[in-house]
Amino acid sequence: MMQLQQFSSTDNLNADFAARLVDILQQAIEQRGAAYLVVSGGKTPQALFNTLSNTDLAWDKVTVLLADDRWLDANQPDSNERLVKATLLQNKASNARFISLYADTASAFTGAAEVLPRISALPTFDAVILGMGEDGHTASLFPCSAQIEEGLSDGAPAVLAVEPQTAPYQRMSLSLPRLLDSRHIFLHLVGSNKLTVLNKAMAEHDVLAMPIRAFLHHPVAQVTVMYSDN
Numbered sequence: 001m002m003q004l005q006q007f008s009s010t011d012n013l014n015a016d017f018a019a020r021l022v023d024i025l026q027q028a029i030e031q032r033g034a035a036y037l038v039v040s041g042g043k044t045p046q047a048l049f050n051t052l053s054n055t056d057l058a059w060d061k062v063t064v065l066l067a068d069d070r071w072l073d074a075n076q077p078d079s080n081e082r083l084v085k086a087t088l089l090q091n092k093a094s095n096a097r098f099i100s101l102y103a104d105t106a107s108a109f110t111g112a113a114e115v116l117p118r119i120s121a122l123p124t125f126d127a128v129i130l131g132m133g134e135d136g137h138t139a140s141l142f143p144c145s146a147q148i149e150e151g152l153s154d155g156a157p158a159v160l161a162v163e164p165q166t167a168p169y170q171r172m173s174l175s176l177p178r179l180l181d182s183r184h185i186f187l188h189l190v191g192s193n194k195l196t197v198l199n200k201a202m203a204e205h206d207v208l209a210m211p212i213r214a215f216l217h218h219p220v221a222q223v224t225v226m227y228s229d230n
């Protein structure tokens with residue numbers, strides 16, 4: 001099930017989104033002593049990360065991890081880990097705990113066994129922020145990959161290695177069931193192209209063609225779409 005929240009500008013979107021996330025994380029810390037936040041890479045969340053990093057919170061009780069990463073050393077420009085460390089884990093958020101999806105092996109497929117226990121050991125997440133590509137991928141659950149059926153299956157491991165055919169780098173991605181195991185799920189979209197893709201995803205049900213549909217049409221999970229045109 002999905003609920004669309006539309007904002008008049010990215011500034012308004014980011015202010016509202018950051019406040020909402022901080023409330024969720026704060027509540028988790030009060031109730032359970034710790035909070036778990038899953039974020040996405042890509043261009044869309046960068047301004048949100050800057051806002052969050054300047055917000056007061058007991059960040060030392062917050063664990064941050066990525067929904068997916070490219071199989072790159074964290075010093076590489078296209079590493080999502082590098083992006084999160086440079087934008088979110090700064091300022092007031094510099095003492096948050098970060099869990100990497102990377103291991104120093106040549107292939108994501110051989111590294112998966114090392115990464116898996118880090119993620120499968122985690123409790124229910126408090127918030128997951130998803131992005132969406134124009135092909136309807138989310139995290140690194142790419143429609144063009146041979147791993148898509150496994151990643152969307154009920155019995156999928158918490159993380160899996162993925163080799164997209166239409167995007168660079170091998171990836172490590174959280175699976176659909178691991179991402180759904182969250183108290184709150186958001187989809188963060190900026191730009192009218194993304195709204196067109198969202199409408200296409202809502203119009204039909206084939207999840208292998210557009211993996212984001214597995215979230216948007218999920219019978220139980222609530223997905224809040226945080227959207228602005230610009």
Ligand SMILES: O=C(O)[C@H](O)[C@@H](O)[C@H](O)[C@H](O)COP(=O)(O)O
Pocket residue numbers: 040041042043044045067068069070080130131132133137138139140
């Ligand atoms: O590593 C990544 O690229 C992501 O996690 C991916 O799922 C991303 O969220 C979408 O591709 C949207 O990316 P943009 O925000 O750059 O459009």
